[in-house]
Amino acid sequence: MSVTQFDLILFGVPALISVGVALFAWEHRSSPGGKPLVIHGLGSAVWILSYGIGTRINSQLIAPRMLGVSWLAAVVVAFSGMYVAVEYTERTWLKQPIALGSVGGYLCLEALVIGLNPGGLFYTRTPTVVQAGTPVYEFGIWWTVHLFVVFVAATAMLGMFLEAYLTQSGAYRQQARTVLGGVVVIYLTAIIEVAGLEPYPDPLYNATMAGSTVLSVTFLWALFYADFLELAPIARRALLDDIDDAAIVLDHQDRLVYANGVAHDLFDTDPEYVGMPADDFVSSAGNQELNQLTEVADGKTGIEITNGNEKRYFSVSASTVGSDERRRTFVLHETTAEREYRHRIEEQRDNLDILNQVLRHDIRNNLQLILAYTEMVVDTIDDDELQRHLETVSENAEQAVDLTKVAREMAAVMLSGEQELEAVSIRPVVMSEVEQTREAYPDANIITASEVQQVSVRANEMLGSVFRNLLKNAVQHNDKPVPTVAVSSKTEDEHISIRVTDNGPGISDAAKEDIFGKGEKGLDSGGTGIGLYLVKSLVESYGGDIWIEDREEGDVIETETPADTPPEGVVFIVNLPFIPKD
Template sequence: MTEEGESERYREFVEESADIVAVVDADGTVTYVNRAVERVLGYDPGVVIGDDWTEYTHPDDRETVTDVLEAVRTDPDEPRTVELRLRRADGSWCWIEATAQTRLDDGSIGSILVNGRDISEHKEREAELVTTKQRMKLALEGANLGIWDWDMRTGEVSRDKLLTEMLGYTQAEMGDRMRGWEHVVHPEDRDRHDEALAEHVAGRTPYYRCDHRLKTKSGEWKWVRTMGMVVERDEDGEPVRAVGIHQDIDDRKRAELALKEERDMFKEGPAVVFKWEDTDGWPIDYVSENVEEVLGYRSDELRSGAIEYADLIHEEDRERVGEEASELDAEGVESITLDPYRVKTASGDVRWVKEYTRVIESGGETDHLLGYLVDITERKRRETELQQFKAAVERSAHAIYITDAEGTIEYVNPAFEEITGYSEGVAVGKTPRILQSGEYDDEFYADFWGTIRSGAQWEAEMIDERADGQQIVLSQTVAPVIDEDGDVGKFVAVARDITDRKEREQKLREREQKYRSLFEGTRDALMVFDRDGYLDCNERALELFGIDTVEEFRERTPWDLSPPRQPNGTDSKVAALERIETAFEEGGAFFEWTHQRNDGEEFPSEVKLSRFEYDGQPAIHALVRDISERKKRKRELEEREEKYRSLFENTRDALMLLDRDGFVDCNERTLELFGIDSGDDFVGRAPWELSPPQQPDGADSKAAAMAHVETAFEEGEAFFEWTHRRTDGTTFPAEVKLSRFEYEGKPVLHALVRDVTARKEYERRLEEQRDNLGILNRVLRHDIRNDLQVITGYVERLADECDDASTGDHFETVRETVDHAVGLTKVAREMADVMLSTDEASRPVDLRPVLQSELDEVRSTYSRAVVSTETSIPRTTVEANDMLSSVFRNLLKNAIQHNDAATPQVNLSVTEDDDTVVVRVADNGPGVPEAQRETIFGKGEKGLDSQGTGIGLYLVDTLVESYGGEVGVEDSDAGGAAFVVELPKAE
């Protein structure tokens, strides 16, 4: 890849970074910012460039920003990190963690480089964490329990003061990370602790509980009970936060362990039971039969009184045992465990025993003692050998340390302290990570642990770091210690300080390393050869050609690394010799070449040969660069260009490319649409040349077209309707979409023009039909209402002139029928409004005043009916519009008009949940048969001619459905019908 290409790739990385990357000058003016500023803060990068950084900073944080800029200017080698608030484009504030560093010495930047990361969610979690801790403290303070709060995503742990003081630490010494707690867990308890936690995190236990030992600041171990629970998980079920308590159970736990130790003492080896008097010499009253197997004495021989228990104890231990046994006489002491001592067997041998003794009250003047003797001779022998080994280790000049199976240091010798600078008190309980210098990656340590945990020995020379920060070189051997079960129980490490030797070797290699570093560090294959063949090569050359060693590479010639012939048919050996000779004579040569790897695979390359002096003799330095990817990208680019050209030509819309000077390309559809003969005739024209002088709104076409073009260049796109003109003078309406993109290294616009003549004609006819329908609706309603008013007038006159009381009911029936017909014209008007409405958008409507208004109207209109509300009408808003009142007007009137009861009764009730409101209108009329409930709203076949019960219910169903709700009918408690309307609540 060329230097220009490499630079472009890094520029793309910066532009696509999720974090804000900005460059500001010494005064804080933004000179560059990547596209992340739009994703994070909502600003177009072009808007921010040229502004003072502090203009976007929260007033309370501006002094901090000024201090940071001053700090990086005065100390350019030290980056500064600060948390601050920046104003988003919508006016809100966003928390940013910004790191600033002076890059004045970098010619490509030459200012201050600022990286910003959005930490708003982190800040919100911190605030929630503070609230939770306050609540937990109040809840548990009275229980004298230490509490903890663990953010499982960040690893941060909040511990109260009581919790850390339980172990003797301050909160600062414990730290705020989970690993601060893990370091004090007893090595033998760690697996059990981790398993208990893992079981709960996986959801297999309701809470996490574990009794384990923690190391106090004084170095002692304290038994603590930990209980906790995951209280928050994310949407994927992963744990986010856990809280819990620590309880000091040290006294109780130690008592339990002491009891267990007494029960388990017989597991240490063969035990002999003695009972003797607590007097001088300890006369033996009883001894178990297995004494002969352990000490060689017969049981009856010891019980005869000829031998006292004191006679069995070794002379050198007798006095000490007596002193320890005297503790049983102390007040309140009922049992003791004596330190191991020696006893003599019947054959004169010496055995080591451990004694557990307690007082037995006999009821007489003399107490009796019951003792259990466990033979620990073999264990003592191993301990002696271990002491001898330890003495040798203590005197060793090499650093020796021992760890448990998990890598926790249990022992270090004096040489370890001298070589590493870490004392025994500091090192024990830590891991060998304290020696890490940062020179090795995770893969190195993974290989190390994989080797020794498999039971194999590991040897290496490593660069480590002393306690004072000085680097040292240690030749280390680490070997596993296998236990009786065949498992790795511990590790033993021996480290020899070879720092001085390595420094001497390093000085001898410095000159070669300088050259080799450059030689090996390049990304290209480098090799050195003379007329006889190769002299040297770098690792990249071995990788590129698939050759294992430099020695093997030296056996080759340049033409050995090529196919017999080049793609142009020339003989590879002849062509290679010619170019080598040219380089020797003229000082260099540069050409493309086809090479061949060791496995036979061929690849294209660039080769540069340069003559230089090597060990006093002329030689050639060859640089070989694999250009397979470049060739592949070139082919892909050509294929992609061909594919896009095919899409460009085959679309049904007119497509063209233009810059500020005019059109630069177009497809065939463009030529057809505008009646232009060829692309050459089209290219070079300006957009306004394909338009009439003025647009239908009177705007000048040239000025309007230039404005749309400039908008697309500045904002990235523009979409508008336009009137174009063909070369024959005819015009047509079109939709135009302009999109900015890069074409041959410069910004251009992609224009899509779609002829919308047919659509415009359809819209015109549709609007004309709507207008005609509206006029027809108004005329019919006007004429019908006039006729109905005339009928009403004549009926009233006839009623006044007729004295026959028997005809009064007929006149009343006529009046009600006319009123019903007037109501139908009102419903028809509302239905027409719905059918003619083009605005389908709903809005929040307060339900209470709508229902209350319709209830009041129906009560005043139908005085003979009883209209009640079962529940209070809640103050809530639903998604609807001004036509909502028509829904409930029709339902309430329908419940009375179609009611055959002597006194129509109508009951309205309202219920709601989180998302919907349900209004129920119930009556005591004849009800609706179940077979008719699907068709009562005209649902059988939608339309005014459907088999429903009237236009009113059809209007109800139409409106409710347009609001996104549902309407249905069911039986009421009074035996009639109940209409149920479910409406969505407004957002």
């Protein structure tokens, strides 16, 4: 049988179309469906050419081998077409190793069966070319398996693109409709061929091959006019459909690939906007602030959207999609409630600051006047009982003044937010508080049992409040005729421990657990209970710790107690990490 010019056109043109599909798909091989479409195009070309050679070349050596190649290529075309649909519709479970391994294993098995044909499994009569007519061959039982596998793959491809057509919208619906038309044609021609309904001799002209050509043409049409592969769905079902935030996916040309339902509601648009430039999409809602959404990638993280008279605020995060860094996903998380809450907290903080100023200024000034006039009255009367009453007034007024100071310091801590810490030399801070406590309590014995090491810790100007409150606490809660307080320090493992030891009544184990709590007084006294809470808050903000221990025998303070009597008093230990010297 000779090859005519008509045969060259009949097989050459469809093969060229299939190669064209492969070449254009190669440019988008990183897109979902790109790589399997390259294989599909090349497989179709091999299928068409090998079938043409096998049915047109009068050679008992070449014809059977070419026909074997065409049968195997037909399976490759079926599987690759199915995987175009798999990737396009994002059925990633069909790309698991077990699924891909099964496909590859079947192709290898079919190649062996076709090549070796053990026991006439694929064909029972060797394909031969009759000199005056057509090739003659008879198929075995594996031919049924071959047809079944091809139809299963074709049916899967048809079903996936049909589902995409019925569920998608906009550009995706147009793409699915275009490809679906070609899939339906090849599916129908395969049925016609298997059923023997072709109006011409089967071995010379293949109806399924004609359908494959139509499918290749529709793929080319989709590639050129429907942006198939160039504008492809990206990870919708896996992530974006079910999240509460507005999500937008852009392709490498900043065109809208996908917007979830929240985004459509936010921008008051519909799915037909898929494929349009992103700036046109967001500006369609009348928000001029959003007409440069893509600037988010350059560091803009917050936007404001106006819906009618309502302003809504969003934080925007941008990330690349898959391995193609040119594609990006933008997620808009609404922060309106958080913004309103933050504004409300800021107002409360400002009000607290005002209250703190009133407490510090007006109330403290009034207390100072009470103290001054009380001292004047005490000096002018001789009544002992009345003097005791006035001294009680004076003591409570002084405690109230102390309370204003602690309240000022607490407010400074609460209003500071995230304060920057800096290197602070601890020795001058501790020694300054020791001297001030000596001046404030001249009847107490404040000693430095050891020199405070000259190291720096990460703290701020509130560090002195830690030791001021501990020293005052040790004196005020002391029931001895001469309250004695000793300050010492030691360094170990890049930490410095400042120990404040007193000879007071001590603290029970139960009280030790709660004494640093907010509002806990710890001892029966007129104290406010917030001083030690302030101390703990500050120490922990510096990365340190504070705890209490019972005073042990020989612990820095010498007292005259019986030999069998345990020493009284407690030790407050402030442990802070220091900055190592270079």
